[in-house]
Every structure is written in C-alpha cells, then in structure tokens.
Amino acid sequence: MDFELSKVQKDIQKAARKFAKGEFDKELARELEHKHEFPREICRKAGELGFLGLHYPREYGGQGYGCLENVLVIEEFCRQDSSIGSAAMLCGFAAETVLRFGTAEQKQRCLPPVAEGKAIFGGAITEPDHGSDITSLATTAVVDGDHWRINGTKTFISNAGIAGNYMVLCQTDPAAAHRGQSMLLVPADAPGLTVSDLGRKMGINLTPTGELTFKDVRVPLANLIGERGKGFYQVLQFFDESRIAVAAQALGIAQGAFDRALAHTRQREQFGQKIAAMQVSQHKIADMAIELELCRLITYKAAWTFDQGKPDSVLTAMAKCHAGRTAVEVCDEAMQKLGGYGYMADHDVERCYRDAKITELYEGTREIQKHTIGRALTGRLQ
Amino acid sequence: MDIIVCIKRVPDLAEAGLEIAADGRGLRTEDLDFDINEWDDYAVEAAVRLKEQHGGVVTAITVGDEDAEEVLRRALAMGADQAILLDDAAFAGADPFAIATALHACIRSLPFDVVLCGAVTSDGASGQVGGMLAALLDVPQVALATGLEVDGGRARVRHEVEGGLEREVEVALPCLITAQSGLNQPRYVSIRGIRKVADVAIAARSAGDLGLAATAVGEAGSRVRLEGLLLPPAGKRAEILEGSLDAAVATLVERLRERGGL
Amino acid sequence: MKQVLVIAERRGAVLDEGVFELLTAARALAGGGGRVAAAVLGHGIGGLAAELARGFDRVFAFDDERLAEPDGDGDAQALLPLLARGGFDAVLLAHGNLGIDLAPGLSVRAGMPLLADCLELHWAGQSLAGTRAVYGGKVHARVVAAAGGTGAMATVRGGAFAPAGPGTVAGEVVAAALPAEFAPRRRPLRTLRPEAGEVDITQSERLVAVGRGIEDEDGLQLVRGLAAALGADLCASRPVVDKGWLPRSCQVGTSGVTVRPKLYVAVGISGSFQHMGGIKGSPFVVAINKDRAAPIFGVADVGIVGDLSEVVPALEAAIEEQKG
Missing domain, CATH: 3.40.50.1220 (TPP-binding domain)
Structure with missing residues (x-):
C-alpha cells in the first residue's frame, strides 16, 4: 500500500489551490449567486490552464490524467469556494458518457471545447415521474428515416440553458424497460428543444437547473452514444465515475467550512480565553477532522480503484454517501462554531452549508447509495 | 539568452500558528505548508518572460533537500528549461553568505546573461543573497526591481530607491537583478505545464560536485551564526476595547476626544 | 571602546533622518572612549557633511559628480577602500531600499559579516551581535557575527533606535577620494516621482x-x-x-x-x-x-x-x- 500522492499529483493539487486562491473571489461568488449566473470567465481560465478536462485523453483536449487527479482539483476548487468550485466541477457534467462510450467523431466534437472551458455539457436523465427509479422512461426516441425523433420532458437538469450539448437518456424500445434505453447526443440548438429554468435553489446557484422539453426533436442516427439499448447500463457505469467527483465536491466543501471554522476558533475569544482553548471546541474540531480524514481516504480510494481499471460501484456509493453526509454535518458544525457570524450571508460558511446539501441528493440520493451498497452485500450473503 | 533564477522553498506563514522547534533554531514544520518564496515567484516569471521575448534557456536553482524539489518543478512548469538542486547535508544551517557561496559555485560554471533572485524571502527576510551573489560573481546588480527590459546586451531596470521613489537605470549584461513585488504578476502553473515537466530529471549537486569544501558552506561557511529563535517580547499592547460594538465605539470616540482627535 | 562607522543615506538634497537613529546605535556600540564616524556620498554635499559633523566625530565626505544619485552598486565601490583600510569594528546602515541595495555586496567585498535588519545590537565578546525579526516578525532571531578580525556590518531597522538629538560634537570632516579604479556600472536614466496625489x-x-x-x-x-x-x-x-x-x-x-x-x-x-x-x-x-x-x-x-x-x-x- 502507498498512501502518498505522487509528486505530479501534489503539483496538481498545489496548482489547483493557487489558481482557486487567486481567482475565486468570494465577492464575485456572492454577486454571481445573487444574479444566478455561471462563472464563465473563471471556467474559461481554468480550462485554458488544463484544470477542467484533465481526465480526458490528450487527443480530446485533456491532459491524460485520471479520476484521482480530477478529484484533487475538484477538492481544492470546492474548498476555496463551494459555489464557484461546484460550478467548475459541474460544467463538464456527463461529458464522460461521450468520453467512455462515444465515437471518435463525437469525442472530437464535444470534449475539447469542454476541456478548454469554452463549452458546457449537460446530462438529461431524470424525468418528472422518474427520479431515482429510471427503469422505464417517458422520454422516447424513435427512428424516423435517418434521424431519431425525441419527445418528452427531462427535469432537474444541471447546466440547462447554458450547455452546448446534452446527453439525453431516452426510451428507444418501450417494451424492453431498462433494456430498451439509449443515450442520444442532442445539441442545445436542436429545433423543438425548449429549456425552462427552475429558478433559485437552496445552493449551487451559479449553475442553472432547468427542465428540457423535447417536441419532435430530430438528431441524426449517428448521435447515438454507445450502444442502442445499453443506455441504462451506461448511465450506471457513468455514475461509478461521476459519483466520485461528487464525493470530491463534498469533501472540498467540508474542508473549506472546516478551514474557516478552525481559523475562527483560533482567533475568537470569549469569557477571557480563546475558544480554541476550550475543550468543547477542541472536541468539535477533532470530530470534524476525523470525519474529513475518513472522507478523504474513501474518496481517494474510490478514485484510485477507478484509475486501476476496476471501478467499484459499492466503494463509489460508499464514498459519495459518506462524503455527502460529512459535508452536511461538517458545515453544520462549522456554522455552530462561528455562531451568529456563520449564519450571516456575509460569511462563506453559510454558503458552504447551502451548497453542501446537494451532494446528498443529486447523482443518486443517500438512500440510493445505501440501496446499491445494501443490495450488493446482502446479495453476496445469500 | 541564458537566464538563471535562484529560488527558495519557504513555509506559508499567513494562516499558520508558529511554534519554535525543540532545538530553538528553527520552526516546527509538521503542520506548515510550504511553497515557493513569493519574491522568487516574481523572479521566475521575469526569467520566463525574458526567454519568451528573446529565446534562450532558463535554469532554476535552489539549495535544499529533496522536499525543495517541488519549487524547481514549479519553475519548470512555469517555463524554466532545466533545474538544479544543490543538495548536501553540508549546506545545512547556512547564512545568506554561505547560500550565496553555494549558488556562486554552481553558477560560475554555467553561461549566463541575467541572474534573477527574489529581493527577499518571507522566512529569513534578510534580502542579502542576491547582492552577495552578484559580488561573488563580480557582476553589476540592481536590487528591488519593479520593471525589467533587456535589449542589446543591456538591462534597463526600474527599481525602488530612497524616499519611496523609483529610478530607472541601465546596466550591461551579465548582471544580477532582485525582484520586488510589482515586477510582474506570476502566471498560474497549468496542468499542461506540470505534465510537460513530469519526467524532466532534476540534477542534484553536492558541495563536492561544486568543488566546495564542506567547511566553506553551510553553518561552517557562514559569517553570521544563528544563536536561537525566540518569541518577540510582548512589549506595549494597545488598550483593546471590549464589550459590545456600540460600547467599544463609544469608548473609542471618548479616547479620540481626550486626545484632541475630534 | 570601539570604532563605528555609519553610512548615511540621503534623500535628494537632505539627509535621511534614519542616520540619527543610527547615530544612537553607533554611540551605544562605540561605548565610552569609542568613536563614531559617518560616511556620506553625493555631489555638492558640503552642507550635509557639516550637519553630520555636529553629531559624528568624523565625517568622510565623498563628494563627486559621479555620485550624484545614490547607487548601491557604485557606492559600494566608492566605500570599499575606507572599509578595507580596517579599523572599524562595526559599520551600520539603515535597512531601507538603499541599504538593501548596498550592504550585501559591500559586505562581501569587504569580507565582513552582515547582520541584516537588526532591531537591537550589542557586543558578544568581540563579536557584533543582534536581534532580528524573521518569519514575518512572528519570531525573533538572535544572531552573532562569526569571529574574525575585520569587523562586522549591520543594517538597522527604522525606528529600532530613538534618533539622537542635535549634536554639538564639532567633528572633523574629511574629504574622501574615490578609488582610482572607481567605475560605476549603473547608468541612471531617470528618477520617477510618484504621481502627485490629491493630497500630500x-x-x-x-x-x-x-x-x-x-x-x-x-x-x-x-x-x-x-x-x-x-x-x-x-x-x-x-x-x-x-x-x-x-x-x-x-x-x-x-x-x-x-x-x-x-x-x-x-x-x-x-x-x-x-x-x-x-x-x-x-x-x-x-x-x-x-x-x-x-x-x-x-x-x-x-x-x-x-x-x-x-x-x-x-x-x-x-x-x-x-x-x-
């Protein structure tokens, strides 16, 4: 075993930290959140420096690194600023479906602009009536000559309205339930595709969340991503990768809240002594530090396992489940440590607290992660 | 153009609580983050910009152990072409003169037109190494540069001088320049840069490799001996106005009135 | 009883007030019976030398048009023979922009240890010793010049010593000549004054x-x-x-x-x-x-x-x- 990051990984971590410290201005984050606006300029710079698609192969604009390197960048970004970090982490959401299953032509078309921070990607899986349970979908795609014709509605779609391309999971064989689903690549300007923003959310307000409505949207047959009828399985495989990124997001947000709480604890004096000197503070800080360390270990391990070519759904689910819970709990404790200051909108911890919760909801709720873990384990017992 | 840039890895002190190590001569480093000295970052950026304008080779040098390699890799990722790590137990405990001695021994065997150093470090803060190195190399030097252009065998340098003024001066190459904040805005290290230099071998040189006796460097070769570190005496402390904001502000207004400040 | 030299800094046509802080430090280091000298460089500096002579026992005035602008590189050349002649146990400069520009090179050429940016100075036996702030002032370091016969240099932080009051010493002003090999390597082009703000x-x-x-x-x-x-x-x-x-x-x-x-x-x-x-x-x-x-x-x-x-x-x- 070797728990040490490589020199290159440490360099990547440090480069990401410096970039985030230099560019992620908290005033800007507050202003963008207020205006419900995506941090375009920061993502463009991050892309230019190679932070965004670093896990894509070089031939597709990436840097040829793996999931673990991506985790290190996401962690540092979210640690510095939970909102800007989350937006940067999400701006290539689901582009990995093209990366893992797409044709060379699709990859060439979609990935370099995302890696360079010039384009945003979106993934459309959830439907108004199908959230955690996507074994059958109401959004359909049928072959119409040399095109697919898509009809239906997708909801809670990150990057809706700002993405250039969407991966849309469609029922292409209604009789075959989850064995009849396929992924289609749909450009945002396809006629018949309309987007409505779902408005403000509790957190991650720099990324829009919206609803996509497809009315006889036609895309070429060549826009099939991966295999016809394998969409459901491809989504599950995609989650094995993307949920590690969510775990990293949660880890970074938690670390950022912890950093701020620790700094406050060291400075603040009450009743004639530094609150850091009070045992109750020390225990709280210790509890948070323990959780963070566990969270980091399991997240890095999930990423490392993925990079070994052995993606492990159970480990990934554990990482996401634990990191999400840790983020919510550490942000809560951090706010408690900051007292009234933490509750004020002028303090970042309030934003961390709101941004953290999504990590327990999207890309599989906490319950779905436990379902994945539990079923695998009890299945093995039988 | 051959450009040499001398850099140092220093602890990041901004948010850290400092503790003096048990031997009383250094800091406890377990909980500290380290990075390139801020002023050395300006020096690296200036070096890389000179190369971008005029072509040539940038060589980054540091004195330190294996951990110090990270600042060399950073310089490489920013655009330096090669890096040399002066690594020897004999270098330990060096004062600025002994550091300049080691750097000089390394640089004298290299071609160079411009040597760049940070004007000062955030740890030792003496601001001596650059000027001493220039004297050892016997080249003209300009300290505290806030502007630098090289053209036709001469360097035109803007630098901070007496009375808060700046002066523009010209020196012939080869020369040594120390970089002050304001000289430039260092670029971010890109992942592309990290990838490019991931496999670049960093040459390590010992005192012996440089033709230096162990007694000429490190603590033995130092002209100033560090006796020990201590926490600054508490001294005078301001009267800190406690209580609610309103109460504190009211007292402050009172103090200002007493002192004729209103 | 020690011999101490202070290198005075000037700002345009006037002395930098820091020199009188250095005078306090120098007197303390010289001790009873010791002597303190000043060196001042520039062009047309008779008045400055006379001003210094009220507080210093000797003033070495380097008056030459080639010294018109302070220049850490050139001034070191000018001062080297004075230091090389020996006899100074301590040489003090202000730790300002000029001191940073001048002292390191001069100390190497003169073969003297340099204690930079000192908050306090004293003798440890025959060696110059001091306290300096390191790690952003969060820690102080006690430093001492290595033993050796050439004396030591120190740059002193502004404000570390109280300025000496108006003196009545009537010191001797010595016209100091530039060394024959004096060849300044910096060519001053222009001095930039800060843009005038709304208020001074x-x-x-x-x-x-x-x-x-x-x-x-x-x-x-x-x-x-x-x-x-x-x-x-x-x-x-x-x-x-x-x-x-x-x-x-x-x-x-x-x-x-x-x-x-x-x-x-x-x-x-x-x-x-x-x-x-x-x-x-x-x-x-x-x-x-x-x-x-x-x-x-x-x-x-x-x-x-x-x-x-x-x-x-x-x-x-x-x-x-x-x-x-």
Whole structure:
C-alpha cells in the first residue's frame, strides 16, 4: 500500500489551490449567486490552464490524467469556494458518457471545447415521474428515416440553458424497460428543444437547473452514444465515475467550512480565553477532522480503484454517501462554531452549508447509495 | 539568452500558528505548508518572460533537500528549461553568505546573461543573497526591481530607491537583478505545464560536485551564526476595547476626544 | 571602546533622518572612549557633511559628480577602500531600499559579516551581535557575527533606535577620494516621482490608513466615509497600492512615503515593520483589525478587534453624532 500522492499529483493539487486562491473571489461568488449566473470567465481560465478536462485523453483536449487527479482539483476548487468550485466541477457534467462510450467523431466534437472551458455539457436523465427509479422512461426516441425523433420532458437538469450539448437518456424500445434505453447526443440548438429554468435553489446557484422539453426533436442516427439499448447500463457505469467527483465536491466543501471554522476558533475569544482553548471546541474540531480524514481516504480510494481499471460501484456509493453526509454535518458544525457570524450571508460558511446539501441528493440520493451498497452485500450473503 | 533564477522553498506563514522547534533554531514544520518564496515567484516569471521575448534557456536553482524539489518543478512548469538542486547535508544551517557561496559555485560554471533572485524571502527576510551573489560573481546588480527590459546586451531596470521613489537605470549584461513585488504578476502553473515537466530529471549537486569544501558552506561557511529563535517580547499592547460594538465605539470616540482627535 | 562607522543615506538634497537613529546605535556600540564616524556620498554635499559633523566625530565626505544619485552598486565601490583600510569594528546602515541595495555586496567585498535588519545590537565578546525579526516578525532571531578580525556590518531597522538629538560634537570632516579604479556600472536614466496625489499625506495631521484587511474596494468606500468624518486624509499599506486601489503617493512605509501625523487610524492594517517604518513622530494610533494577534496591536494605543464592515460604519456614525 502507498498512501502518498505522487509528486505530479501534489503539483496538481498545489496548482489547483493557487489558481482557486487567486481567482475565486468570494465577492464575485456572492454577486454571481445573487444574479444566478455561471462563472464563465473563471471556467474559461481554468480550462485554458488544463484544470477542467484533465481526465480526458490528450487527443480530446485533456491532459491524460485520471479520476484521482480530477478529484484533487475538484477538492481544492470546492474548498476555496463551494459555489464557484461546484460550478467548475459541474460544467463538464456527463461529458464522460461521450468520453467512455462515444465515437471518435463525437469525442472530437464535444470534449475539447469542454476541456478548454469554452463549452458546457449537460446530462438529461431524470424525468418528472422518474427520479431515482429510471427503469422505464417517458422520454422516447424513435427512428424516423435517418434521424431519431425525441419527445418528452427531462427535469432537474444541471447546466440547462447554458450547455452546448446534452446527453439525453431516452426510451428507444418501450417494451424492453431498462433494456430498451439509449443515450442520444442532442445539441442545445436542436429545433423543438425548449429549456425552462427552475429558478433559485437552496445552493449551487451559479449553475442553472432547468427542465428540457423535447417536441419532435430530430438528431441524426449517428448521435447515438454507445450502444442502442445499453443506455441504462451506461448511465450506471457513468455514475461509478461521476459519483466520485461528487464525493470530491463534498469533501472540498467540508474542508473549506472546516478551514474557516478552525481559523475562527483560533482567533475568537470569549469569557477571557480563546475558544480554541476550550475543550468543547477542541472536541468539535477533532470530530470534524476525523470525519474529513475518513472522507478523504474513501474518496481517494474510490478514485484510485477507478484509475486501476476496476471501478467499484459499492466503494463509489460508499464514498459519495459518506462524503455527502460529512459535508452536511461538517458545515453544520462549522456554522455552530462561528455562531451568529456563520449564519450571516456575509460569511462563506453559510454558503458552504447551502451548497453542501446537494451532494446528498443529486447523482443518486443517500438512500440510493445505501440501496446499491445494501443490495450488493446482502446479495453476496445469500 | 541564458537566464538563471535562484529560488527558495519557504513555509506559508499567513494562516499558520508558529511554534519554535525543540532545538530553538528553527520552526516546527509538521503542520506548515510550504511553497515557493513569493519574491522568487516574481523572479521566475521575469526569467520566463525574458526567454519568451528573446529565446534562450532558463535554469532554476535552489539549495535544499529533496522536499525543495517541488519549487524547481514549479519553475519548470512555469517555463524554466532545466533545474538544479544543490543538495548536501553540508549546506545545512547556512547564512545568506554561505547560500550565496553555494549558488556562486554552481553558477560560475554555467553561461549566463541575467541572474534573477527574489529581493527577499518571507522566512529569513534578510534580502542579502542576491547582492552577495552578484559580488561573488563580480557582476553589476540592481536590487528591488519593479520593471525589467533587456535589449542589446543591456538591462534597463526600474527599481525602488530612497524616499519611496523609483529610478530607472541601465546596466550591461551579465548582471544580477532582485525582484520586488510589482515586477510582474506570476502566471498560474497549468496542468499542461506540470505534465510537460513530469519526467524532466532534476540534477542534484553536492558541495563536492561544486568543488566546495564542506567547511566553506553551510553553518561552517557562514559569517553570521544563528544563536536561537525566540518569541518577540510582548512589549506595549494597545488598550483593546471590549464589550459590545456600540460600547467599544463609544469608548473609542471618548479616547479620540481626550486626545484632541475630534 | 570601539570604532563605528555609519553610512548615511540621503534623500535628494537632505539627509535621511534614519542616520540619527543610527547615530544612537553607533554611540551605544562605540561605548565610552569609542568613536563614531559617518560616511556620506553625493555631489555638492558640503552642507550635509557639516550637519553630520555636529553629531559624528568624523565625517568622510565623498563628494563627486559621479555620485550624484545614490547607487548601491557604485557606492559600494566608492566605500570599499575606507572599509578595507580596517579599523572599524562595526559599520551600520539603515535597512531601507538603499541599504538593501548596498550592504550585501559591500559586505562581501569587504569580507565582513552582515547582520541584516537588526532591531537591537550589542557586543558578544568581540563579536557584533543582534536581534532580528524573521518569519514575518512572528519570531525573533538572535544572531552573532562569526569571529574574525575585520569587523562586522549591520543594517538597522527604522525606528529600532530613538534618533539622537542635535549634536554639538564639532567633528572633523574629511574629504574622501574615490578609488582610482572607481567605475560605476549603473547608468541612471531617470528618477520617477510618484504621481502627485490629491493630497500630500506627508503634511497630514490626521491619517486613516487602509490595509489588506479591507478585502475589496467596497471596504475602501467605508473607510473613506470614516476619514471624512474624522477630517483625515486617506493613506494605505503596500498591498492596497499594489492592487491599484490607491495611488503610489498614498503608500506609507519604508518603500513608500514617510508621514508624521498626530492621529493615525489603521484599518485592516496588520502592522508590518515595512509599513510602520513610514510613520514618524509619535502619533496616537488607533487600530481596527479582525485579528487580535495582528502586530498592529503591539504599536497602537487603542484598538478594536472586530469585523471592519461593522466597526468602521459604527465608528463613523458615532463620530458624526459626537460632532452633532
């Protein structure tokens, strides 16, 4: 075993930290959140420096690194600023479906602009009536000559309205339930595709969340991503990768809240002594530090396992489940440590607290992660 | 153009609580983050910009152990072409003169037109190494540069001088320049840069490799001996106005009135 | 009984006041029966040499048109024979821009140890010893020159010693010649004066200073309001000027302007020596900072620990109310 990051990984971590410290201005984050606006300029710079698609192969604009390197960048970004970090982490959401299953032509078309921070990607899986349970979908795609014709509605779609391309999971064989689903690549300007923003959310307000409505949207047959009828399985495989990124997001947000709480604890004096000197503070800080360390270990391990070519759904689910819970709990404790200051909108911890919760909801709720873990384990017992 | 840039890895002190190590001569480093000295970052950026304008080779040098390699890799990722790590137990405990001695021994065997150093470090803060190195190399030097252009065998340098003024001066190459904040805005290290230099071998040189006796460097070769570190005496402390904001502000207004400040 | 040399710095046609702080240090090091000398370089500096001779026992005046502008590289060449002749147990300079430019090279050429940026100096046996601030002033280091017969140099932090009063020594002025091999390697092109600001803060009696702690330009607006309420002028520490929020002419410190106000309100200023070195006289110092450990509270008379965005407007309101 070797728990040490490589020199290159440490360099990547440090480069990401410096970039985030230099560019992620908290005033800007507050202003963008207020205006419900995506941090375009920061993502463009991050892309230019190679932070965004670093896990894509070089031939597709990436840097040829793996999931673990991506985790290190996401962690540092979210640690510095939970909102800007989350937006940067999400701006290539689901582009990995093209990366893992797409044709060379699709990859060439979609990935370099995302890696360079010039384009945003979106993934459309959830439907108004199908959230955690996507074994059958109401959004359909049928072959119409040399095109697919898509009809239906997708909801809670990150990057809706700002993405250039969407991966849309469609029922292409209604009789075959989850064995009849396929992924289609749909450009945002396809006629018949309309987007409505779902408005403000509790957190991650720099990324829009919206609803996509497809009315006889036609895309070429060549826009099939991966295999016809394998969409459901491809989504599950995609989650094995993307949920590690969510775990990293949660880890970074938690670390950022912890950093701020620790700094406050060291400075603040009450009743004639530094609150850091009070045992109750020390225990709280210790509890948070323990959780963070566990969270980091399991997240890095999930990423490392993925990079070994052995993606492990159970480990990934554990990482996401634990990191999400840790983020919510550490942000809560951090706010408690900051007292009234933490509750004020002028303090970042309030934003961390709101941004953290999504990590327990999207890309599989906490319950779905436990379902994945539990079923695998009890299945093995039988 | 051959450009040499001398850099140092220093602890990041901004948010850290400092503790003096048990031997009383250094800091406890377990909980500290380290990075390139801020002023050395300006020096690296200036070096890389000179190369971008005029072509040539940038060589980054540091004195330190294996951990110090990270600042060399950073310089490489920013655009330096090669890096040399002066690594020897004999270098330990060096004062600025002994550091300049080691750097000089390394640089004298290299071609160079411009040597760049940070004007000062955030740890030792003496601001001596650059000027001493220039004297050892016997080249003209300009300290505290806030502007630098090289053209036709001469360097035109803007630098901070007496009375808060700046002066523009010209020196012939080869020369040594120390970089002050304001000289430039260092670029971010890109992942592309990290990838490019991931496999670049960093040459390590010992005192012996440089033709230096162990007694000429490190603590033995130092002209100033560090006796020990201590926490600054508490001294005078301001009267800190406690209580609610309103109460504190009211007292402050009172103090200002007493002192004729209103 | 020691021989101490002070290298005087000049600013244009006048002496830098730091030289009289160095005189205090030099007298203390020289001890009873010791002698203190000064060296001054420039062109047409007879008046400066005479001024120095009131406080120093000997003044070496290097008067030459080639020395018209201070030049750390060239001045070292000029001074080397004086130092090389030996006889000085200690050579002192101010740790300002010129000292940083001049002392390291000169010390190497003269073969003298250099103790940089000292807060205090004393003899440890026959060796010059001192205390200096390291790690951003959070730690002090005790240093001592290695034994050796050539004497030692030190640069001294501004404000570390109280300036000596007007002297009555009637010291000897010696015209010092430049060495035959003197060949300055720097060609001065022009001296840039800071763009004239709206106000000349060197003349201000009340100053409100802003530092890194204000975080953004909105913070600057708050502080402007406070300054207006106090009838004070605005100045800044280096980071604020580096960010371009205020002009260079507003920068107080060793690399900026020297001010001598009666009231100095430091908002979000950590209190680095570089900044505090630009404040002379003994103003009433008020510090507002969120970090209780900030060094500014070690020099301020009165302080409030708190969030600037709360304290500054509250103080402004209270002052306005007081004024009626």
